[in-house]
Amino acid sequence: MRALPVGDDALLVEVSSGEEAQALHAVLLRRRAEGSLTVREIVPAARTVLLDGLADPDRWAAELTTSRIPEAPSHARELIELPVRYDGPDLAVVAGLWGVTEREAARIHAGTEFTVAFCGFAPGFGYLTGLPDRYAVPRRATPRTAVPAGAVALAGPYTGVYPRSSPGGWQLIGTTDAVLWDHTRTPAALLTPGARVRFVPLGDA
Amino acid sequence: MSDRVLVVVRAGALTTVQDLGRPGYAHLGVPRSGALDPPAAVLVNRLVGNPPDAAVLETTLSGCALRPRRTVTVAVGGAPGPVSVGGRPAAWGAPVVVPAGELLEVGAATAGVRGYVAVSGGIAVEPVLGSRATDLLSGLGPAPLTDGTVLPLGIPAGPPARVDGAPQPRPPAELVLRVTLGPRDDWFTAGAVRDLTTRPYRVSPASNRIGLRTEGPALERARPGELPSEGMVLGAVQVPPDGRPVVFLADHPTTGGYPVIAVVRAADLPAAAQAPPGTPVRFVPVRRR
Numbered sequence: 001m002r003a004l005p006v007g008d009d010a011l012l013v014e015v016s017s018g019e020e021a022q023a024l025h026a027v028l029l030r031r032r033a034e035g036s037l038t039v040r041e042i043v044p045a046a047r048t049v050l051l052d053g054l055a056d057p058d059r060w061a062a063e064l065t066t067s068r069i070p071e072a073p074s075h076a077r078e079l080i081e082l083p084v085r086y087d088g089p090d091l092a093v094v095a096g097l098w099g100v101t102e103r104e105a106a107r108i109h110a111g112t113e114f115t116v117a118f119c120g121f122a123p124g125f126g127y128l129t130g131l132p133d134r135y136a137v138p139r140r141a142t143p144r145t146a147v148p149a150g151a152v153a154l155a156g157p158y159t160g161v162y163p164r165s166s167p168g169g170w171q172l173i174g175t176t177d178a179v180l181w182d183h184t185r186t187p188a189a190l191l192t193p194g195a196r197v198r199f200v201p202l203g204d205a
Numbered sequence: 206m207s208d209r210v211l212v213v214v215r216a217g218a219l220t221t222v223q224d225l226g227r228p229g230y231a232h233l234g235v236p237r238s239g240a241l242d243p244p245a246a247v248l249v250n251r252l253v254g255n256p257p258d259a260a261v262l263e264t265t266l267s268g269c270a271l272r273p274r275r276t277v278t279v280a281v282g283g284a285p286g287p288v289s290v291g292g293r294p295a296a297w298g299a300p301v302v303v304p305a306g307e308l309l310e311v312g313a314a315t316a317g318v319r320g321y322v323a324v325s326g327g328i329a330v331e332p333v334l335g336s337r338a339t340d341l342l343s344g345l346g347p348a349p350l351t352d353g354t355v356l357p358l359g360i361p362a363g364p365p366a367r368v369d370g371a372p373q374p375r376p377p378a379e380l381v382l383r384v385t386l387g388p389r390d391d392w393f394t395a396g397a398v399r400d401l402t403t404r405p406y407r408v409s410p411a412s413n414r415i416g417l418r419t420e421g422p423a424l425e426r427a428r429p430g431e432l433p434s435e436g437m438v439l440g441a442v443q444v445p446p447d448g449r450p451v452v453f454l455a456d457h458p459t460t461g462g463y464p465v466i467a468v469v470r471a472a473d474l475p476a477a478a479q480a481p482p483g484t485p486v487r488f489v490p491v492r493r494r
Contacts, residue, residue, distance in 0.1 A: 004388035007468030008494045010438050012388045041231040043436030045460050050436025052231070119234040120434060120460030123343050127434070164344070183333045183345065189233040 001069070003061035010052040013064055017047065018117050018129055023069045024049050025193055044118045044193045046127070077196050082161065084110070084152055084199040088172035090140070094154060097137050106201060108135065109173065114159060114197040119189065124163035124181030126191035133157060143169030150176045152199065161191070174199070208274040211324060213354040214308060215270035220350040221414075222328050223263040223321075227336035227345070231459040237439060238340035239455050241414060241478030242319050245283035248371055249323035252280035252300045254363040259327030260337035262350070264320040266481075268311035269350070271322070275305045277358065278325040278365045282373055284317030284479060298373055300365035317376030317479040329359035341414050342456040376479040380408065382452065382469045383491045384442060389432065389464035393444070397424035401442075401450065401466060402490045409449070410482035415458075416443075416451040417477045419486055423448025424466065434460045440469035442488070450488075452477060 001024075002014045015021050025044035028051070031037040037060075040053025054060055086106035095105040114130035136157045144167065147153070151162045153170030162168060163180035176199075180190050191197065213220070223246060226239020240246035240263055247257040262269065268286055271279075278300050281288050288295045291307040303309045311320055330337050330347045339346040350356075390398055406421030424444050437443070441453045443463045452469050454477065467488065469477070480486070 005385070005493055006388045006438055006465070007385055007440060008470065010468075012435060040228050041436070043231045043459060045435040046433030048433075048435040050231075050438070052436070052438050053228075118434070118460060119232060120458060121234060123230075123233055123235045123345060125234050187233070188334060193232055 001065050003065050005057060005061065006050070006052070009054050009057055010050060011054060011057050011061055011064075013049045013051065015047060015049075015069070020069055021045065021047055021049055022115065022117060022194060023071060027069060045120070046117065077194055079113075079196045079198060080190065081198050081200045082176045082178045083202050084174045084176045085202050086110075086174040088152065088174045090171035091173045094137055094171050094173050098135055105173070109159070110199045110201045116191045116193050116195045116197065117158075118193055119191070121160075122163055122166060124189040124191065125160055126189075126193075126195070128159040128191075128197055129157060131157060131159065137171050139169040140171060143167055147172065148175070150178070150180075152176055208305070209326070209358045210274050211277075211328070211356045211358055212272045212274065213269065213350045213352060213356065214272050216350040216352050216354065217264050217269040218267040219265040220269045221263050221339035221341070222260050222330055222347050222350075222356070223338045224260045224336055225258045226338050226455060227334045230334055231436065234343070234459055235334060235345065236340050236342050236456050236459060238336065238338040238346065240321065241455055242283050242321065242475040244475050245319070245321045245373065246323075248373065249280040249282040249321045250327070252282070252298075252366045252368065252371060253278045253323045253325045254361060254365045255323055255325065255327050256362055259323065259359070259362075260330065261324075262322040262328065264311060264322065266318055267313050268320060269322070270308055270310045272308050273303055273305060273324070273358070277303055278361075279303055279309055280323045281311050281320060282371075283319050283321040284314035284376060286314045286320060287312035296370060299368065299370040318481050319478050324358055325361040325365065326359040329357040340456050342458060374476070376481075377476045377484065380476055380480040380484050380486045382473045382477065382486060382488050384467035384469050384488050385491060385493045386467045387465075390466050392426055392428045392432070392464040393466055394425045394427045397426070398466070400424060401488050406450070406486040406488070408480045408482050408484040408486060412482065414454055414456040416453050417480070418451050419449055421449065421486075424450065426464075432462050432464050434462045437461045437465065438468060440471055440474055441465045442467045442469060454478065
């Protein structure tokens with residue numbers, strides 16, 4: 001684990017895997033809840049956790065780099081089920097990349113338990129991990145100018161769901177009617193870092 | 206009360222509702238947002254008797270024109286420019302009474318970029334996650350103002366300040382940004398780090414609320430390839446593939462995959478928000494505090 005200083009009052013804590021980043025994120029949330037960590041933002045990402053707005057970044061850098069991250073309890077969070085229709089315009093492309101039929105591609109995706117590794121891109125957009133590495137897919141060569149809200153999409157090792165219509169270059173494999181973001185709801189984001197997610201096919205998929 | 210409103214007669218190039226933003230939600234992909242020049246927003250609020258975090262209007266270069274339906278006190282600050290009420294010149298940087306139905310005109314900035322207009326009671330649009338700020342990256346908060354927009358006003362909290370005017374910093378002729386290197390300066394050649402901190406840059410016209418883009422020497426990468434997405438802070442100097450540094454401002458994305466060579470001190474960012482395209486920029490390395 002390395003702690004890189006970021007400006008005057010932030011630290012970027014670098015770990016060796018996405019799982020470790022999620023475990024470290026869970027530890028830091030717990031310490032904040034206990035009151036031993038005072039910080040404005042805790043932002044988990046692919047291989048890092050950013051701590052922004054620390055009163056004493058040097059002390060935390062020293063403490064974090066000499067501590068061990070406990071393994072994250074794998075069933076600490078409730079399972080969120082997202083109903084999905086595997087009807088995306090890129091399903092055939094993804095099935096081709098995986099070397100399977102469209103039906104099998106849908107079955108592989110729906111058979112995976114995902115974890116929200118981190119958020120970004122748009123409020124409520126989660127980067128979901130869980131698919132084995134061999135199912136990683138490239139982004140589309142030409143991004144779409146408008147991806148509809150609720151589109152279930154793949155890029156690299158990640159799955160994501162577009163919370164609202166926006167441009168995007170991910171491969172679209174399906175659609176959900178779930179509301180990913182509603183600022184009048186608490187929490188506003190359906191998918192928060194650490195949440196477990198399953199896609200439940202609608203109809204005969 | 207139906208007359209406790211402000212009618213936007215001329216919205217100007219880009220006028221948005223801003224306050225001190227919505228920190229604390231970066232992990233959900235929500236930018237901090239808020240006024241690009243917070244000291245100016247806090248000052249105009251103080252001049253009209255509002256709390257520091259009341260919502261104000263942030264104008265961009267061309268000002269705006271507003272008509273309140275009831276008598277209000279306003280203060281205009283940030284980028285200096287002409288102010289008039291009912292066609293008569295009025296004070297900039299001081300509390301001004303605008304009688305019900307009169308037109309407040311905020312003219313084009315004579316220097317700087319972002320003007321701030323505080324109205325007694327504050328702009329009372331519905332808050333989103335505790336803030337009324339317009340976030341142009343993710344579309345949270347009210348849309349940018351258009352001609353004819355009607356904005357609700359809150360109830361005045363206190364009397365306006367008893368001052369004729371308040372000193373405000375002049376927009377910079379040269380933008381000096383103190384930076385601490387890292388966290389990804391090792392992704393660049395030693396020459397690139399030297400270029401950043403010794404060569405001249407200029408503010409690019411492509412700058413916006415998301416980032417201050419610059420023109421100048423392209424910074425050469427020592428490590429090719431993609432950086433896995435990581436959290437981004439306000440003031441991060443991110444370097445996209447074209448090699449030109451971008452300083453992240455209030456509406457910046459919360460995670461990103463381009464390496465951050467340095468971070469600008471928060472105290473220097475209000476001046477960055479006021480630097481028009483073409484302003485010379487110097488990045489000056491400083492030690493972490």
